[in-house]
Amino acid sequence: xxxxxxxxxxxxxxxxxxxxxxxxxxxxxxxxxxxxxxxxxxxxxxxxxxxxxxxxxxxxxxxxxxxxxxxxxxxxxxxxxxxxxxxxxxxxxxxxxxxxxxxxxxxxxxxxxxxxxxxxxxxxxxxxxxxxxxxxxxxxxxxxxxxxxxxxxxxxxxxxxxxxxxxxxxxxxxxxxxxxxxxxxxxxxxxxxxxxxxxxxxxxxxxxxxxxxxxxxxxxxxxxxxxxxxxxxxxxxxxxxxxxxxxxxxxxxxxxxxxxxxxxxxxxxxxxxxxxxxxxxxxxxxxxxxxxxxxxxxxxxxxxxxxxxxxxxxxxxxxxxxxxxxxxxxxxxxxxxxxxxxxxxxxxxxxxxxxxxxxxx
Amino acid sequence: xxxxxxxxxxxxxxxxxxxxxxxxxxxxxxxxxxxxxxxxxxxxxxxxxxxxxxxxxxxxxxxxxxxxxxxxxxxxxxxxxxxxxxxxxxxxxxxxxxxxxxxxxxxxxxxxxxxxxxxxxxxxxxxxxxxxxxxxxxxxxxxxxxxxxxxxxxxxxxxxxxxxxxxxxxxxxxxxxxxxxxxxxxxxxxxxxxxxxxxxxxxxxxxxxxxxxxxxxxxxxxxxxxxxxxxxxxxxxxxxxxxxxxxxxxxxxxxxxxxxxxxxxxxxxxxxxxxxxxxxxxxxxxxxxxxxxxxx
Ligand SMILES: Nc1ncnc2c1ncn2[C@@H]1O[C@H](COP(=O)(O)OP(=O)(O)OP(=O)(O)O)[C@@H](O)[C@H]1O
Ligand SMILES: [Mg+2]
Numbered sequence: 001x002x003x004x005x006x007x008x009x010x011x012x013x014x015x016x017x018x019x020x021x022x023x024x025x026x027x028x029x030x031x032x033x034x035x036x037x038x039x040x041x042x043x044x045x046x047x048x049x050x051x052x053x054x055x056x057x058x059x060x061x062x063x064x065x066x067x068x069x070x071x072x073x074x075x076x077x078x079x080x081x082x083x084x085x086x087x088x089x090x091x092x093x094x095x096x097x098x099x100x101x102x103x104x105x106x107x108x109x110x111x112x113x114x115x116x117x118x119x120x121x122x123x124x125x126x127x128x129x130x131x132x133x134x135x136x137x138x139x140x141x142x143x144x145x146x147x148x149x150x151x152x153x154x155x156x157x158x159x160x161x162x163x164x165x166x167x168x169x170x171x172x173x174x175x176x177x178x179x180x181x182x183x184x185x186x187x188x189x190x191x192x193x194x195x196x197x198x199x200x201x202x203x204x205x206x207x208x209x210x211x212x213x214x215x216x217x218x219x220x221x222x223x224x225x226x227x228x229x230x231x232x233x234x235x236x237x238x239x240x241x242x243x244x245x246x247x248x249x250x251x252x253x254x255x256x257x258x259x260x261x262x263x264x265x266x267x268x269x270x271x272x273x274x275x276x277x278x279x280x281x282x283x284x285x286x287x288x289x290x291x292x293x294x295x296x297x298x299x300x301x302x303x304x305x306x307x308x309x310x311x312x313x314x315x316x317x318x319x320x321x322x323x324x325x326x327x328x329x330x331x332x333x334x335x336x337x338x339x340x341x342x343x344x345x346x347x348x349x350x351x352x353x354x355x356x357x358x359x360x361x
Numbered sequence: 362x363x364x365x366x367x368x369x370x371x372x373x374x375x376x377x378x379x380x381x382x383x384x385x386x387x388x389x390x391x392x393x394x395x396x397x398x399x400x401x402x403x404x405x406x407x408x409x410x411x412x413x414x415x416x417x418x419x420x421x422x423x424x425x426x427x428x429x430x431x432x433x434x435x436x437x438x439x440x441x442x443x444x445x446x447x448x449x450x451x452x453x454x455x456x457x458x459x460x461x462x463x464x465x466x467x468x469x470x471x472x473x474x475x476x477x478x479x480x481x482x483x484x485x486x487x488x489x490x491x492x493x494x495x496x497x498x499x500x501x502x503x504x505x506x507x508x509x510x511x512x513x514x515x516x517x518x519x520x521x522x523x524x525x526x527x528x529x530x531x532x533x534x535x536x537x538x539x540x541x542x543x544x545x546x547x548x549x550x551x552x553x554x555x556x557x558x559x560x561x562x563x564x565x566x567x568x569x570x571x572x573x574x575x576x577x578x579x580x581x582x583x584x585x586x587x588x589x590x591x592x593x594x595x596x597x598x599x600x601x602x603x604x605x606x607x608x609x610x611x612x613x614x615x616x617x618x619x620x621x622x623x624x625x626x627x628x629x630x631x632x633x634x635x636x637x638x639x640x641x642x643x644x645x646x647x648x649x650x651x652x653x654x655x656x657x
Contacts, residue, residue, distance in 0.1 A: 058557055079560045079569075091558035095576045105562035108572070152562065 003067075004192045005032040005055065005160055010064035012050055012216075024050035025061070026216035032160065032192050037183065039203040040196045042213035043239070048196045051213075052162050055194065056085045068159060084153040086163040090145050092137040098124070098148050099133035105156040123151040126185060143174045150182075154189060161186075163195045167202065179205050200240045204228065212236050228287075233359045237285045244291070244329050246284040250276050257352070260284055264324035266302055271352035282357045288332040290354035293318055296345035302329065306344045311335070320348060399629035407623035417630035436614070436631070443611040444638065446525070447593035450532040451586045454540035457533065458585070462545040477545070480538050492531055492602040499527055499603070523605025531599040536592075540585040547581020583650055587643060594639050595632075611635055 007030040013023050024047040032038050040048045053059040055066065057078030066074040073081055084105070093101050100107070102123050103116035111119075124130050127147040137145055146166060153161055167175045167182075183206045186193050197203055203210050204224045212219045212227065212235075220232040231237035234245065246268060248260035258270040260282055268284055276282055294301065303323040310317040318331040318340065331348060340346065402414035419425040425432040465476045483491060498504045501518040509515045521527050555577060559569040575582070597612030604610065611631065618628030 056561055058561075077560075078557070079563050079565055083561075085558070085561045087554050087558060089552070089554055091552065091554040093555060093558075093573055093577075095579075104559070104564070104572075108559075108562065108564040108568050156563070 002034055003031045004034050004036075004069055005030070005194070006065070006067040007031075007051070007055070008065040008067070010051065010054060010066070011062045012047075012054060012059060013062055023216045025054065025064075028064070028213075028216070028218055030211060030218065030221075032194060035187070035190045035192055037186050037193045037195065037206060037208045039207035039210050040194065040213055041198065041200060041203040041210055041239075042219075043198060046213040047216040048198075048213055049164055050216075052085070052164050052194065052196055055160070056083055056162055057081050082158050083160045083162060084156070084158040086146075086149050086153045086161065086166045088165045088168060090137075090149040092145055092148055092152075094137055096137075097133065098129070098135050098137060098140070101137065101148055102133075102151045102155050104152060109156070119155055120151075123155040124148075126154070126188075127151045128181075143170055143178070146170065146178070150185075154185075154191065157189070158191065160192050160194065163193060165196050165198070167197075168199075175202070176205075182206065204240070210240075212239060230356055231285060231358055233361055234283050234285075235361065237356075237358050242288050242330055242332070244286045244288060245327070246286070248282050248284050250278055250280045250282055252278055258357075260357075262324075262326060264322065264326045266322065266324055266326075267300070268355055269300075269352040270355045270357060272356065274357060276357065281360070283360050285356045285358050286350055286354060288317075288330040291329065291331040291348045291350050293320075293331055293333060293338075293340060294347045294349050296347055301347040301349040303345070303347050304329065306340055306342050306346060308342055309340065318346075320346060395629045395632050398626050399633045401626050403624045403626045407625065409626055414626065417626045418634075420627065421630060421634060439609060439614055440611050440634065440638065443594050443635075444642070446528060446532065446610060447590050449529050450536055450593045451540075451589050453529065453533040454536050454589055455544075455582065455585065458537060458541045458544050459548075459582075462541060462548045462581075466545060466549040466551075480541055483538065488535065488598060489602065491534075492599060495527075495531055495534065495603060496522065499530070522603065523608065525604070525608060527603040528600050528608045528610070531603040532593055532596065535596070535599060536589045539588045539592075543584035543588065544578070544581040547578040547584070551577055579650060583647060586646070590643070591639055595635055 007028055010025045010028040010030075011023065012025040013021050016022055026047075028047075028051060030038075030051070040051060042048055050059055054061050057073075057076065057080075061074060064074075065072060068081070068083065093104065096104070099117070099120050103111075103120040106116045106119055120133065121130065124133060127150050129144060129147050129151065132140065132144065132148075137148065140148065146169070149166070163182075167178050170178060179202060182193075182195075195203075195206065204227075207224055209222065210224055210227045211221045214235055220227060220236045222230075227236065228240055231240060237243045237245070246260070246262050246266075248262050248268060251259040251261045251267075253259075253274065253276065256271055256273065258272070258274060258276070260268045260270060262268065268286075270284065293306075296303065302320070304320040305323070306318055307321050307328065308317075308319040310319075314335055316333050316335050318333070320329045320331060322329060329348060398409055399417055400413060400415065402410040402412045403417075404410050416425055416430040420430040420432060421436050423432045423434075465473055468476070496503075499522040500506075501520065501522070503522075505521070506515075506518040510518065521530075551574065555573055556569055559573045560566075564572060595612040595615070597610060597616045600608045600610040600613055601616075604613075615628050615631050615635070618624045618631060622628075
């Protein structure tokens with residue numbers, strides 16, 4: 001796949017008002033393919049916005065390279081870069097009509113009035129806002145403004161669209177709707193999107209690839225399924241979705257099979273490639289959806305007692321206290337006929353290939 | 362029974378009454394006196410005779426018969442000169458203050474306070490004293506000329522003092538804080554992400570300035586222009602000190618009529634004309650800008 005954007009060794013250090021320094025970007029490598037939807041995900045302050053602003057040209061990298069379609073754009077001023085941004089605050093021009101807002105990039109590029117009108121109309125139609133062109137931004141709802149900002153950013157068909165938490169100001173319902181629309185729009189346009197969020201659900205829903213960032217570095221980068229199933233580190237495992245963590249010591253490695261022992265002595269079987277050897281410490285992750293609640297007399301698994309049951313419509317959350325002690329485990333299962341109640345003795349089972357060892361940092 | 366609505370009105374009424382009375386007494390009353398005086402006959406030794414007399418305006422606009430009063434086109438010329446001086450002052454202060462306001466608005470709050478203080482500093486000394494300082498700077502053997510001569514940039518002293526240039530410089534100097542404050546407020550409130558958005562969408566600096574920044578800060582531009590223009594038209598202190606005999610402005614004329622010629626009705630007529638003209642110019646300017654702001 002040809003890359004539209006390549007970021008190599010990007011570094012950006014800020015001085016803090018307190019007199020120290022903070023590396024907002026600390027050696028970031030990132031590739032974005034043509035027509036790819038890449039999401040930058042990470043906790044607050046991990047450098048997502050800084051990375052985005054470096055790509056759009058509002059921040060200069062201290063070191064590192066920035067290539068767009070193979071051309072170095074590191075020194076190019078923002079207004080020359082064929083990259084557009086959807087701002088978190090929308091940044092609509094309040095003194096212009098919606099249509100002029102949308103047509104702005106065409107206007108400054110010297111397109112004819114007629115062309116501006118046609119293309120702006122098309123872009124507005126794409127985001128489902130035809131007929132609002134003559135309004136002022138102040139006469140639109142929050143969701144509509146967000147769509148105008150989107151239309152404005154895509155009207156000139158940039159090579160790459162950057163979106164910095166564009167949905168965070170919307171309510172949950174609207175946000176879910178926009179997630180789907182945004183994804184559809186992206187495949188329709190064939191423009192690569194780099195999307196920033198700190199909402200893991202949003203990232204899983206929309207992305208072709210998720211880039212998990214932490215402290216100015218990329219922690220892991222991969223398809224949503226891989227990130228969720230095979231988190232590289234404990235940080236990623238805990239950041240994406242609920243998770244059960246077990247601190248273990250490797251007991252034996254044999255072929256593709258691993259046996260790990262928790263401190264309390266519970267056995268965990270894993271089935272994956274590993275460099276670990278007997279005696280090594282290992283953190284094991286099992287997703288709550290990968291645990292099944294069985295009757296107490298079932299053989300291998302974690303024995304325990306249900307402490308809480310939370311009903312969430314389609315899902316049930318069971319909190320189970322292992323009999324041998326240690327951390328409470330979370331099990332998510334579909335709501336089915338079986339009615340288990342707090343106090344019930346149960347055994348939690350899992351498939352060995354769903355247990356996964358993560359790095360401990 | 363008082364609904365919340367009427368109670369609110371009563372409350373507002375109570376709040377507004379004092380200021381209304383104050384304005385009525387100290388603003389409208391003198392204004393009415395001036396308008397009435399302008400249609401009365403000047404008394405022989407100052408004051409007025411209570412008799413309808415339209416030659417005050419005749420003297421200005423040309424229907425004087427040459428017997429009661431003499432028509433002099435010089436008055437209108439001086440009025441025009443004063444207007445152009447005021448416009449020049451507005452433009453000059455605008456061009457000087459805008460970039461400075463932008464620059465200061467980007468500083469940290471601590472430095473902003475320092476610079477705002479520096480800009481209001483001139484108010485701490487009397488206007489006349491400050492203008493005499495300018496006199497010392499601009500006079501042929503003054504600081505400016507001796508510096509330029511010393512550097513060899515000019516071979517003989519520039520004749521700036523007692524010219525219109527000196528008046529414009531002095532006026533701009535006096536009016537800068539008045540232009541600066543509304544501009545600074547407007548530019549400080551400007552959402553920086555709008556400028557980034559403009560640049561992101563492909564607009565260079567010049568385009569961003571004219572298409573986004575200027576329209577967005579228009580309230581400050583209009584406010585500053587109005588606040589500078591109005592007192593500039595009638596200002597008589599600056600032309601008095603720096604303008605010399607050739608720099609006579611309409612404000613000086615009014616001053617003369619009231620204080621030395623003791624022709625109050627004619628002075629009043631001049632004042633009424635100034636007010637009407639200023640009001641007219643302001644109305645045209647503001648409505649045009651507001652309409653443009655809405656259209657663009
Ligand atoms: N202009 C700046 N001056 C100083 N420090 C900055 C500046 N911009 C960002 N930083 C610091 O750089 C780090 C990364 O900031 P950034 O805005 O990229 O985080 P983020 O991942 O976008 O966070 P969020 O999810 O909260 O938006 C933070 O520690 C922040 O305090
Ligand atoms: Mg951010």
